[in-house]
Amino acid sequence: xxxxxxxxxxxxxxxxxxxxxxxxxxxxxxxxxxxxxxxxxxxxxxxxxxxxxxxxxxxxxxxxxxxxxxxxxxxxxxxxxxxxxxxxxxxxxxxxxxxxxxxxxxxxxxxxxxxxxxxxxxxxxxxxxxxxxxxxxxxxxxxxxxxxxxxxxxxxxxxxxxxxx
Numbered sequence: 001x002x003x004x005x006x007x008x009x010x011x012x013x014x015x016x017x018x019x020x021x022x023x024x025x026x027x028x029x030x031x032x033x034x035x036x037x038x039x040x041x042x043x044x045x046x047x048x049x050x051x052x053x054x055x056x057x058x059x060x061x062x063x064x065x066x067x068x069x070x071x072x073x074x075x076x077x078x079x080x081x082x083x084x085x086x087x088x089x090x091x092x093x094x095x096x097x098x099x100x101x102x103x104x105x106x107x108x109x110x111x112x113x114x115x116x117x118x119x120x121x122x123x124x125x126x127x128x129x130x131x132x133x134x135x136x137x138x139x140x141x142x143x144x145x146x147x148x149x150x151x152x153x154x155x156x157x158x159x160x161x162x163x164x165x
Contacts, residue, residue, distance in 0.1 A: 015043035015117045016094075020050070020106065020133060021081045026122035026154025029161060031081050033152045034120040035088035036165030045085045045093035046116060048109060049074040050102040071097065102133060110147055117147055122154040 017034040051070045078095045085093045098105040
């Protein structure tokens with residue numbers, strides 16, 4: 001299930017940078033990098049929030065309430081991320097909310113929106129590894145992406161991101 005909450009008109013010459021929004025600290029690094037790259041290339045930023053599918057087998061009313069709460073959380077996170085992007089680029093990014101497995105929804109969005117030219121992710125800092133999305137990209141199915149993927153270290157400061165982007 002997919003839905004685009006907000007879209008901007010896109011000219012063919014503009015690059016669109018896709019950043020995945022979640023609750024991790026490294027997400028802010030990826031957002032800043034995508035926003036700076038868009039700023040420097042006169043591009044646009046698209047923000048994707050993927051709602052994990054609910055494994056819920058109870059009453060329909062409870063499931064509906066859980067979905068509403070997940071959607072509200074997605075919208076809150078996207079608006080918070082949009083403030084970061086807007087402060088840098090001066091434009092409101094595109095919002096996309098999808099429900100499913102993150103890796104599947106990222107691939108589907110890239111396939112559906114040909115204007116997306118670069119996927120930006122930040123590597124996690126935990127002992128468990130760089131995070132599930134970065135691990136997936138680096139793994140055997142990583143070649144399933146039809147666009148370049150930029151992975152930035154999740155521990156970069158704002159100044160370091162600005163210098164790199």
